[in-house]
Amino acid sequence: MTLDKYRDLADRMLGPFVGGAKRLGISPDGVSVVAFVAAAAAAVVFYLAGSDPVLYLAGAVLVFVNGWLDLVDGALARELDVSSRAGDLLDHVLDRYADIVLLVGLAAGIGRYDIGLAAVTGVLMTSYLGTQAQAVGLDRVYGGLVGRADRLALIGITAGVAAFYTDAVAGLTIVGWLLVALALVGHLTALQRFYYSMRALS
Template sequence: MTLDKYRSLADRVLNPFVTLAAKLGLTPNGVSVLAIVVAAAAAGAFYLGGEQPIFYGVGALLVFLNGGLDLIDGALARRLEMASEAGDLLDHVLDRYADIIILVGLAAGIGRYDIGLAAVTGVLMTSYLGTQAQAVGLDRVYGGLLGRADRLVLISIVGAIAVVVTEPIQGFTVVGWLLIVFAVVGHLTALQRFYYAMGDLR
């Protein structure tokens, strides 16, 4: 289950927004920076959602916007012929910080830093294995059980659900269960990517 394989379709859907960004004079790096600002705002909304669930809905919308901006920056770089290794590095660094910020906001909102830590490490290892494959001469790996696009979609959906489903289920809120999924499936995805990469290296 990974939505990253539909990147080309997403690029076509977002084409009008890429055109708008170009007309506004935005740069790919500027869009990347805007994306992490939106991610920080989402984290703040998720933190407040622990007390006032309506903010989970705000956070969900902001995460959806963050995902859109993450696609736009790359498409804009290609449109303006500004794609570079430096821009790619900046994009990936900011994406990782965005992942951390959003997950910390979710964990802080429910006061569960333990499962938040497990979720963060799972997500970071997934991303690390994806790029490490490229570092050893393979193609960058986007596949596996749960890629970044999948995570952002799940966060948006669960954020919307958390607005109305506020009671714990088997001891955890829906946000708590989301973090558990990220912790478990994140590490499984990392191992899956490691397995495929090692197979290609033999």
Template sequence: MTLDQYRDTADRLLVPFVSAADSVGLSPNGVSVIAFGFAVAAGGAFALAEPMWYALGAVFVFINGWLDLVDGALAREQGVSSKAGDLLDHVLDRYADIVILVGLSAASGSFVLGLAAVTGVLMTSYLGTQIQAVGLGRAYGGLVGRADRLALIGLVGAASAVYPAAIGAFTLVGWLLVFFAIIGHFTALQRFWGAWSDLT
């Protein structure tokens, strides 16, 4: 189950935000860059590992995720959808994933755990675009897509602002990284197996 399946519903909710972005003269690429800026701010906030900064990081993550939807909807509204814009969006999304997870890794104090998490996340996204590259369409399936990741990061960030202490071996942030490390690679393999079955 993944939040990506609700993209049509999200598109309807985006209408006033798309109209506002269009009215102030923003381009889809401009929105993508602003979204990335919020991801960088989120990573920096999480790295400070203080309750107030966890809360701010959560807000920044939610804004990043919402703007990531706005840029595509704005491109369609303005009739300027392009491969170049899609490329920029995907590149900034991957860097956003990295910088947010690096911030969470700093907060957890375990960069080994962070490395396992970020490779799981990147492989999930890579399989999504690689499946598209071989002609099967963009893959959003699997247990955890990008929308799910951002929602979980935002929720855990907010929860960490209230309860930053460890639960067993890890804090909430540490357990989130464990989850991403395991589920991320599992989702990547799930996408691979689905595509492999379609191709063979």
């Protein structure tokens, strides 16, 4: 299950946002930067939410803003016919930094850097295997158990729930269990992408 396969559907819903960015004169790279700023702001809010759970709601909104703008920048680049390898590189670099700061913010908020480290490495390996397939001549891999769209949806939804449900289960809050899940599924997705890439190359 992955939301990435619905990218085409999402692209068709982006018209008003792409049109708005064009009227404001914002470049696709500018949208990418704003998307990262939203993720960084969410990370700070998640850290502060460790002592005030209601703040998780604001963090959830910022996560969804990051995810939506991540779609807008690509659609805007295609609309303006300014797609470039440099823009693609910037987008991917900012996406990876956004992934890192979001997970670090969540882990710092609950004081569980160990689980945060496992989640960060799982997410980075998932992304690495996706683009490494392209580097060896295959199509870029978006499939697997969890793609970036899925991660953002899980983080946003869980953060929204965490604003109201603060009880710990087996020593972890719902945010802690989210990090555990992202760590496990992230590494499994990376291995799944590696397996399918190796099959394609053999």
